[in-house]
Amino acid sequence: xxxxxxxxxxxxxxxxxxxxxxxxxxxxxxxxxxxxxxxxxxxxxxxxxxxxxxxxxxxxxxxxxxxxxxxxxxxxxxxxxxxxxxxxxxxxxxxxxxxxxxxxxxxxxxxxxxxxxxxxxxxxxxxxxxxxxxxxxxxxxxxxxxxxxxxxxxxxxxxxxxxxxxxxxxxxxxxxxxxxxxxxxxxxxxxxxxxxxxxxxxxxxxxxxxxxxxxxxxxxxxxxxxxxxxxxxxxxxxxxxxxxxxxxxxxxxxxxxxxxxxxxxxxxxxxxxxxxxxxxxxxxxxxxxxxxxxxxxxxxxxxxxxxxxxxxxxxxxxxxxxxxxxxxxxxxxxxxxxxxxxxxxxxxxxxxxxxx
Amino acid sequence: xxxxxxxxxxxxxxxxxxxxxxxxxxxxxxxxxxxxxxxxxxxxxxxxxxxxxxxxxxxxxxxxxxxxxxxxxxxxxxxxxxxxxxxxxxxxxxxxxxxxxxxxxxxxxxxxxxxxxxxxxxxxxxxxxxxxxxxxxxxxxxxxxxxxxxxxxxxxxxxxxxxxxxxxxxxxxxxxxxxxxxxxxxxxxxxxxxxxxxxxxxxxxxxxxxxxxxxxxxxxxxxxxxxxxxxxxxxxxxxxxxxxxxxxxxxxxxxxxxxxxxxxxxxxxxxxxxxxxxxxxxxxxxxxxxxxxxxxxxxxxxxxxxxxxxxx
Numbered sequence: 001x002x003x004x005x006x007x008x009x010x011x012x013x014x015x016x017x018x019x020x021x022x023x024x025x026x027x028x029x030x031x032x033x034x035x036x037x038x039x040x041x042x043x044x045x046x047x048x049x050x051x052x053x054x055x056x057x058x059x060x061x062x063x064x065x066x067x068x069x070x071x072x073x074x075x076x077x078x079x080x081x082x083x084x085x086x087x088x089x090x091x092x093x094x095x096x097x098x099x100x101x102x103x104x105x106x107x108x109x110x111x112x113x114x115x116x117x118x119x120x121x122x123x124x125x126x127x128x129x130x131x132x133x134x135x136x137x138x139x140x141x142x143x144x145x146x147x148x149x150x151x152x153x154x155x156x157x158x159x160x161x162x163x164x165x166x167x168x169x170x171x172x173x174x175x176x177x178x179x180x181x182x183x184x185x186x187x188x189x190x191x192x193x194x195x196x197x198x199x200x201x202x203x204x205x206x207x208x209x210x211x212x213x214x215x216x217x218x219x220x221x222x223x224x225x226x227x228x229x230x231x232x233x234x235x236x237x238x239x240x241x242x243x244x245x246x247x248x249x250x251x252x253x254x255x256x257x258x259x260x261x262x263x264x265x266x267x268x269x270x271x272x273x274x275x276x277x278x279x280x281x282x283x284x285x286x287x288x289x290x291x292x293x294x295x296x297x298x299x300x301x302x303x304x305x306x307x308x309x310x311x312x313x314x315x316x317x318x319x320x321x322x323x324x325x326x327x328x329x330x331x332x333x334x335x336x337x338x339x340x341x342x343x344x345x346x347x348x349x350x351x352x353x354x355x356x
Numbered sequence: 357x358x359x360x361x362x363x364x365x366x367x368x369x370x371x372x373x374x375x376x377x378x379x380x381x382x383x384x385x386x387x388x389x390x391x392x393x394x395x396x397x398x399x400x401x402x403x404x405x406x407x408x409x410x411x412x413x414x415x416x417x418x419x420x421x422x423x424x425x426x427x428x429x430x431x432x433x434x435x436x437x438x439x440x441x442x443x444x445x446x447x448x449x450x451x452x453x454x455x456x457x458x459x460x461x462x463x464x465x466x467x468x469x470x471x472x473x474x475x476x477x478x479x480x481x482x483x484x485x486x487x488x489x490x491x492x493x494x495x496x497x498x499x500x501x502x503x504x505x506x507x508x509x510x511x512x513x514x515x516x517x518x519x520x521x522x523x524x525x526x527x528x529x530x531x532x533x534x535x536x537x538x539x540x541x542x543x544x545x546x547x548x549x550x551x552x553x554x555x556x557x558x559x560x561x562x563x564x565x566x567x568x569x570x571x572x573x574x575x576x577x578x579x580x581x582x583x584x585x586x587x588x589x590x591x592x593x594x595x596x597x598x599x600x601x602x603x604x605x606x607x608x609x610x611x612x613x614x615x616x617x618x619x620x621x622x623x624x625x626x627x628x629x630x631x632x633x634x635x636x637x638x639x640x641x642x643x644x645x646x647x648x649x650x651x652x653x654x655x656x657x658x659x660x661x662x663x664x665x666x667x668x
Contacts, residue, residue, distance in 0.1 A: 025578070025647055026570040028654050033568060040565070050463050073380050082657060084650050086604040087566035087611065094561025097382050101476075104377070104484045105463060113487045201449045205498075212499040215548050273552060286546075290480070290489070290554025297492035297553070 028083035035075050042068040043095055049102045069099045117301065120347040125298035127343065132268040132275060136225060140264060143226035147233025161227075161234045176242040183244075183251045200311035203259060207266035207303045211273075211296060218274020225267045250324040253331025255314035261338055262306035269296035269303075306338075372544070372558075374482040385559040387475035389539050392557055396501075398469030403455055410447065414440065452502075456494045461487055466560070476560045480544070485555065493553035500548055504532035566611060570650070573643040581640035588644035594629040595652045601665035603653060606646050610639075618642060 045061050045068070076092040083089065126133070150157040155172045206228075213220035232252075239248040273292045280288035317330055370386040418440055459467040465485060466476040477493070479485045507528045515525070539545040544556050573582070580587045609621055618638045625645060626633035653663060 026651055026654065028650075029568045029570040033571075036565065043565075052463070070378065073376065073378050077380055082654060084600055084603055084653055084657070085569070086607055087563075088568075090561075091563045091565045093383055094563040096376075096380070097384065097561055100376055100382065101465065101478070102463065201445050204449070208495050208498055209503065212496050215496060215499065215552060286480075286551060286554070289551050290492075293492040293496075293552030294486065294488035294554065297488045297495060300495055301491060 028079070028085060031078070031082065032085065032088050035071070038068055038071050039075070039092070039095060042072055042099055046095070046098050046102050050098070065099075066103060069096070069103050072096050072099060117298065120345070121298060122302045123342045123345050125295050126265065126302070128295055129268050129272045129299065132272040133264065136222070136264050136268040136271055139222050140225050140229045140260075140267075143229030144233035144236065146226065147230030148237045149233075150230070151234045151237045158234050158238065161231050172238060174238075174242075176244065179239060179242055179244055180247070183247055199314055200307055203262070203311065204304050204307040207262055207307060208300065210263065211266045211270045211300050211303075214270020214273040214296070215277075216274065217278050218271040221267045221270035221274065225263065228263060247324055250327035250331070253335075254317050254321070254327050255310045255331075257331045257335035258306050258313060258338065259310035261335070262303045262310060265299055265306070266303045269299040272296050309334075374478075376482070384478070386545055387557040387559050389545050391473045391475055392539075392545070395467070395469040395473045395475060398472055399455070399467050402468055403451060407448065407451060411444075414444065453494065456497070457490060460490045460494070470557075474560050474562065475557050477555050478558050480550075480554050480556045489553040489555050493549035493555050496549035496552050500535040504528055504535070508532065569607065569610060569643070570647050573640060581637050581644075583640060584637050586637065588641055590629070590645060590648050595649050597628055597666060598649060599663040599665040599668055600653060603646070603649055606642065606649075610642060610646060615639070
């Protein structure tokens with residue numbers, strides 16, 4: 001009586017013709033046999049949609065889909081009240097659920113989502129977390145001040161704060177020439193593109209980490225920001241001791257305006273999740289968390305893009321462009337661009353009420 | 357909706373109901389924690405073996421790039437090597453984040469591993485699954501899985517090198533355990549990523565439409581047996597012994613039980629309704645009983661009378 005299982009592995013099995021409707025003695029089975037053909041057609045369309053894309057589906061099938069779905073849904077509602085055939089009910093429940101996922105599936109394809117994201121969605125999400133950005137900015141400034149003060153009090157802190165691979169010539173007690181040399185340009189571009197790819201991979205991972213840590217009420221995100229900025233504070237102190245603050249700032253600004261901005265955004269996105277879980281307001285905690293999480297995810301996709309740009313800037317212009325003025329020009333332009341894009345660029349929403 | 361319309365599911369702890377925009381309550385079953393763990397392991401294995409295969413392929417194609425220059429490293433074609441490094445770094449990054457993202461955004465809402473164990477993700481609200489939700493739930497996976505494992509491995513290596521690592525292993529293990537155990541401390545088995553993204557993982561129904569029972573055998577022939585020609589007819593009193601639960605159990609038996617099991621059921625029913633159990637024609641008897649019991653219960657149902665089981 002059971003259909004051979006192997007047949008389901010190889011192509012579409014032969015569908016047996018439904019038995020004569022009149023031969024069914026039960027009214028509920030006649031109901032089922034009358035509608036069976038439509039259910040099977042819906043099942044076949046849904047199976048093809050699941051396999052991949054809408055392109056392989058004929059237009060008339062696509063047009064029929066909503067109608068077939070509603071027919072199946074209403075069949076299920078009727079069957080629940082009139083039929084005691086458990087197998088048919090289970091089949092209909094499964095079918096309606098599968099069709100529901102396709103009919104009410106993702107509203108847009110990935111390409112359309114990306115377009116909406118670049119043309120307004122990203123800056124909207126950034127503006128929505130403005131309070132968290134302010135908090136994160138404050139924490140970052142505080143972090144670099146703390147780094148500076150710690151190192152100014154006790155030089156041993158420098159070695160604790162600045163990780164080992166930074167320890168080239170940039171240590172307390174280094175001469176002005178050595179420090180200047182570390183800010184100089186490379187002679188050729190060889191090796192720099194690998195450097196860029198590694199920087200990108202590494203920095204994006206740090207940002208995603210900062211975002212994901214927001215889950216623990218945002219506190220670890222802030223700690224990560226403080227630590228990162230304390231390193232910067234320590235470096236500033238070191239270069240300031242030799243009167244090179246301006247040169248360091250210029251050297252940093254080339255990629256830093258993009259990279260530190262990205263770190264700021266990811267910390268703020270993490271904090272946004274943490275804050276809405278700690279203070280959900282009138283919403284349930286889970287609803288607040290998922291709303292904030294989805295907004296944060298949009299910001300994070302943007303941060304990954306910023307990290308690509310930052311890595312390219314860090315590897316090429318920073319190592320190849322010399323001169324404080326030129327470096328400040330690049331960094332300043334990037335900062336202006338980001339600020340304008342996030343806070344001045346406000347296109348009207350195309351579909352109100354759409355998206356997250 | 358009462359228990360009778362969803363047989364066997366009301367008692368199920370993993371059964372949930374989502375409301376479609378048509379106002380239809382659709383039952384869904386949450387994926388068990390075990391199947392989710394299995395799906396994750398499958399996915400990680402696929403990724404791992406995929407990356408190893410890719411690495412081997414690259415070595416096979418471009419290995420000569422490094423070998424040919426062993427005598428004089430400075431003569432190595434820097435450009436090509438560099439390009440290869442960039443490709444590798446970007447491929448690993450894209451593989452780790454893209455594998456889950458692209459597949460869960462697709463029409464099946466499941467990665468390869470999830471598809472193998474028959475589960476998919478869905479929005480907890482009952483609405484449609486937005487790309488933002490899929491991105492959020494996959495970014496959180498990093499702190500749940502990737503970083504603690506890397507940290508623990510690093511600590512193990514450091515420990516083997518006789519370095520003093522202090523209480524860090526405990527912190528790392530606690531962190532890992534916290535996220536690993538999170539699904540056990542909430543009703544819907546949500547992991548941290550599900551909480552943040554507003555998603556949950558449910559079972560994917562794969563039910564084939566079974567045969568209509570009342571078109572076959574004795575059920576179709578007004579209770580007449582094809583073997584003996586005898587006609588089974590049950591009276592009002594005999595049919596009011598059982599309810600819907602028993603009817604649907606009998607349906608399941610008729611669809612896929614062995615003749616021995618059917619004989620046992622036949623005997624039980626006969627004793628219950630006070631008939632003298634014969635032998636040799638069990639299937640026809642049960643088919644006739646099923647059809648007539650169902651006709652009676654469905655008839656009552658149309659008048660709003662329902663009998664959930666034999667005790668009611």
